[in-house]
Amino acid sequence: MSAGASVSLHELNAFDRQRFVSTLGAIYENSPWVAEAAAADRPYSSLSALHERMSGVVLKADESRKLTLLNAHPDLAGKAARAGTLTAESEAEQKDAGLDRLSEKEFFEFHRLNETYRKKFGFPFIICVRRHSKDSLFRQFDLRTKNDQAVERNAALKEVIRIAALRLNQRVAGVDQLNVNGRLSTHVLDAYSGRPAQGVALELHELSQVGSDHLIVAGVTNIDGRTDGPLISGRPVPIGGYELRFALGDYFRRSGIILPDPPFLDKVPVRFSIADPESHYHVPLLATPWSYSIYRGS
Secondary structure, X not given: OOOOOOEEHHHHHHOOHHHHHHHHOOOOOOOOHHHHHHHOOOOOOOHHHHHHHHHHHHXXXXXXXXXXXXXXXXXXOOHHHHHOOOOHHHHHHHHXXXXXXXOHHHHHHHHHHHHHHHHHHOOOOOOOHHHEOHHHHHHHHHHHOOOOHHHHHHHHHXXXXXXXXXXXXXXXXXXXXXXXXXXXXXXXXXXXOOEXXXXXXXXXXXXXXXXXXXXXXXXXXXXXXXXXXXXXXXXOOOEEEEEEEEEHHHHHHHOOOOOOOOOOOOEEEEEEEEOOOOOEEEEEEEEOOOOEEEOOEO
């Protein structure tokens, strides 16, 4: 069973109908009817087959039921979030996206955007928040509010299915896993000495034009010049801008190299962007005391 999964697919197939529905009833927000329909087609041979069946139930539902499903979702950083009345799933997702640490200015901007969107379309703005940085969420609000009704309803349903895929992948362990997670990693090579750079302190920050930057993780490279684990994994890598900061000056001083004071290169910032949350982004740094280069690796 995968980490965090509450049940295996084998166990799920063997549950009675009531337990099957109670286990998967929250995969689609406050809409257990999706799980009820999927229960009849057991057994499922893979997680992909189960996800396809559940998404098919939604896409084949009548327009009234689709609209009810859309309206079952909460606003982003809305009143329900502040009141603590979100479902456990929505609360965790909004927290992962940093929507629990908004400034008052950001909160009121989300409120304004939610109201504008709901007034135009008649349902809340729905997006798989775990795939987006805060800046990306604001951009998506702007882009999607320009859609017409039919295009936007389809876009919202697509996001509902993306949310459900992430929830299902977390809840159920199968022989397969859904393609919902990405990975971000780094590797530092000492091009001066021709070896991996062990002991380089680094920080990963999410950049923001609408608020303050956010430290995601700090670490130190190991004997292979890598961090002991990916910088981001087990989830989508949010769309947005990032900066890796490498403490090269400290590393080269400890290596016994005589450096000027201050050194030519001290803390080296590397800025890059993520566009595909489900991909592996590898950001290697090749460095000497006087130069560095990066590229997107694999």
